[in-house]
Amino acid sequence: MNPPFCRMAVIGLGLLGGSVALAARACVPGIMTSGFDSDPAVRARAREIGLADHIAETALEAVAGADLVVLCVPVGAMLAAGQAIASGLAAGVVVTDVGSSKAAVARALAEALPGVCVIPSHPVAGTEQSGPDAAFATLLRGRWCIVTPPADADAEKLARLISFWEALGARCETMDAEHHDRVLAITSHLPHLIAYTIVGTASDLEAVTQSEVIKYSAGGFRDFTRIAASDPTMWRDVFLSNREAVLEMLQRFTEDLTELQKAIRKGDGDALFDTFTRTRAVRRSIIEMGQDDARPDFGRSDHGDAGAITIAGTAIPPRP
């Protein structure tokens, strides 16, 4: 089978962009990769650690001749990133992105790139780290990548884009952008909002010191701090761009929380017990579906600290 693309340009070289570039180099035979980031320091670092074959000095230079462009900038910067590359795109190019909300991105890129084949994507992968040094080639391995093609998307180009993500180790699903935004509002955006909130609440307390909060965080709080350490710019843009769906899920969450609050106030142990029993079953389903792991380290040692792995027939060396 021919590789799906021959020349890829990545715009934005943070955790996601850097990882996509590294993974493409490792997994797509013969692909040429170029990269650009608006931050000169990031470009310099990307050159040092070899994220792509060529780190360009402008976005236009990066996309010249590319048959695939992957925009890896915060959702709020998509319009500007699209405008910056518009005049330099080759005929027949496929433009995609890795943004966490999709309807707003689809609108922004349709505006910036009229007549261009734009097929938004969302690889559901990441860590709480950010920046080029956080990138690693296996970030997408075994992760879902949701592709949200517009109704009139070119079928052959869509198929090549899916092949590309699969070559990088991801499993693809397609759905429309609006549905994506509601699914991710509950599975990702609301959990982040709540984690940010509780970590903020804890740091504002007077009766409990910061050092006590940190010392005893193993009781549950610690997991929230990990989520609440994610990139602030990215998440600001997610909430602003997926506002409606996030507010809808937040409304439901608040109603449910109020009900539990009432049960606590009234001392209604049965209501609490029933809720807590029901939620346990969700966890079991997640483990059965292989989306997490019951082992003490949650199988997270699968990436990063392992030896060389093979994706799509190509060995990927471990991170240095």
Next chain:
Amino acid sequence: MNPPFCRMAVIGLGLLGGSVALAARACVPGIMTSGFDSDPAVRARAREIGLADHIAETALEAVAGADLVVLCVPVGAMLAAGQAIASGLAAGVVVTDVGSSKAAVARALAEALPGVCVIPSHPVAGTEQSGPDAAFATLLRGRWCIVTPPADADAEKLARLISFWEALGARCETMDAEHHDRVLAITSHLPHLIAYTIVGTASDLEAVTQSEVIKYSAGGFRDFTRIAASDPTMWRDVFLSNREAVLEMLQRFTEDLTELQKAIRKGDGDALFDTFTRTRAVRRSIIEMGQDDARPDFGRSDHGDAGAITIAGTAIPPRP
């Protein structure tokens, strides 16, 4: 140095009780251990896997001759557990517990055991598993154990109790029960309440299927499901027994969440960005204080899958 205690009885042989028994056998030279659980199936299983030297058929039989009794039952069962052992306690015994709220436990045990030396404890350790099979000898290793001695506690007995927890690998702090309850309300109880809530909210949605929620849970939701898989009986009792502090923290959380909700609705990106930046710093402090780990598996592979480890000079074999 002499071992702090010679005969220990553990009442309640779930994750915590089983782990305390295993750890004592491994770490306290010469200690004799007996155990009891009100569930006959748990007693049978505890015998099979050898959680203690002797599994008794009654609580009274278990505590006979013990100089340390550790109550490892849900907080709501403490009063009954105390009453069940009252007539069989040896002179000079120290009674402690492992409950997650402390003021209510102190009251219950003072009522059940007048004149007995009761010094409540809370080892801040656990997993989302429960039952005797979830127990392991290193659960307390490197964890904080908060001891909440009453004002008139015998200093020598308190010192021996602290030595005991330290022998099991824990680091001890003492504070009063009310302060403990507020600290844990924010670091543990509220995070659990919120995790239970959002997992419940997600399973009630009509527009998003359960299988979508589970599939895309890696976006953040997954971490909440792990917390929300914790033992329902234990957590019902925690919320009922630490009602005031939990409701206070919940009130503050709700106010903060309302503020972020308003920022999203108004499109106030600066307010969101500021909050998200502030919370990142808390995460950094937690990693610097060694309460978590920046590695991809969060250092969780430290327990369970390692080889033999040594605590307090005694080698503990790995779990089978």
